[in-house]
Amino acid sequence: MTDEVVDAELVEEERLPAIPEDRTPAVPLADEDADAWLSDQAKEDVKAGIPEETSKAYEGDMDRFAAWCATVGRRPLPAAPQTVTEYLSYLKRTPRPRTGRPYGPKTMDRIIASIRSSHRAARFQPPDTMGARKVVAGYREALALAKDPAAQPRKASPADRKVLRLALGKLDRTTLAGKRDAALMLLGHALASRGSELVPLNWPGSFTELPDGGLKVRVYRKKRKLWQDIKVVPDPEPDLCAVRAARALVAALADEGHHQGALFLRMDRWGYLAPPMQRKGKPIGDPDGRMTIDAASDIVQRSIERTGLPGRWRSHSSRRGFVKSARQAGVDIVQIGRHGGWDDKSKALIGYVDEEDSEGENNPLAQIGRKAAEQQTKGQA
Structure with missing residues (x-):
């Protein structure tokens, strides 16, 4: 995450030790190939294909790498392979002030990718990172053998129908906020959507009424970069019906004078819609009042934690x-994947299904028995 920081202090340049002459800089890409350049227009096109969250994370990673290099007298750009290896070794052993623990292996993998990406952006040949990756591999194994939770990727806990039923039972669905929170969780489940796919939904733009009483919802699957039309049918259990919840929210918003646009709006503690927000005297937040992805996760977390259920609850x-x-x-897994916008060969989906199939009637040993x-x-007989 972009808010993870390394405890490092910058050292004034004149106090840094000299860089030994045998540390040969990486070869600039332009010196390898006279055609290795991009127009400003092409650079912008490449930038448009990088998710904003990824870009921010990479920028933060490189800033912290440069800060560490300044403290030890090494060159961040172009970096020697040994510098990257040394940095990953440092990260493995250095607790962060915010958590009191070092980075996890997954974040360290991203940091290596950030350093390589920054070299390409600066038109330098990326450094060899084999040594750095071996550091991470050894770190991951040591954590796994120690049964340290950091060895496992941090996954959101699954909010299935049972969890949703309990969480919704704790909501006051007579209020506007309660209607919003119920619709957010139920539509998220019905659409199998990420928070980044749920928050952008508009009414009526993203929705089409169907003759059978259901709704067709147009969702942009952000990771696959494609649009998908999903049919949401009425649920036989009224309290778990995403269609009913969406219509109840739309009606409540109309009573407040909001007839179209963002479906999931931020509210203040008094229930006012789309309150203006400022930071250091400057307006922040979506001008239309649309909530953020983090706000959606906070709603899911807050709603489910009221039940006392353990887990990591996010959008x-x-x-x-x-x-x-x-x-x-x-x-069937194929039907699940296509409804939720997963690729037919998605490793993430297979991982989710494997976890679910290891329990209950789908457990292979139970089926064999x-x-x-x-x-x-x-x-x-």
Whole structure:
């Protein structure tokens, strides 16, 4: 995450030790190939293809790398392979002030990618990172053998129908905020959406009424960069019906004079819609009042934590919960993937399904046992 920082102090340049002459700079790309250049227009096109969150994370990673290089008298650009290896070794052993723990292996993988990407952007050949990656590999194994939770990727806990039923039971759905929070969680589950796909929804622009009483929702699958039309059918359990929840929210917003535009709006503690926000005297936030992805995660976390259920609850919990609900209902993995906008070969989806199938009736050993019992019964007959 971009708010993870390394405890480093900048040292004045004149006090830094000289760089030894045998540290040969990396070869500029332009010296390798006379055609290795891009127009300003092409650079902007490349930049447009990089998610904003990724760009911010990479920028922060490189700033902290440069700060560390300043303290030890090494060159951040172009960096020697040994410099990158040394830096990853340092990160492995250095607790961060915010958490009291070093970075995890996954974040360290991203930091290596950030350094390589920054070299390309500066038109330098990226340094060899084999040594740095070996540091991370050894670190990951040591954490795993120690059964340290940091060895495992931090995943959102799945909010399936059972979890949603409990969480919604704690909401006051007579209020505008309660209607919004219920619609956010239920639509997130029904659409199997990420927070970044749910927050941009507009009414009525993203929705089409269907003859059977359902809704067709047009969702932009951000990671795959494609639009998808998803049919959301009425649920036989009214309290878990995403269609009912969405319509209840739309009606409540209309009572407040909001008839179109962002569906999920920020509210203040008194229930006022889209209150103006400022930081250091300057307006911040979406001018239309649309909530942020972090705000959506906060709603999911707050709503589910009221139940006392343990877990890491984020906006992504609804997407994972859809997979769990669908597998419990016996839905085929291909149908799950296509409804949720996963690629047919998605490793993430397979990982979610494997986790769900390891429990209950879908456990392979449980299925083998049932089959063996059936055969034994037939043999005795």
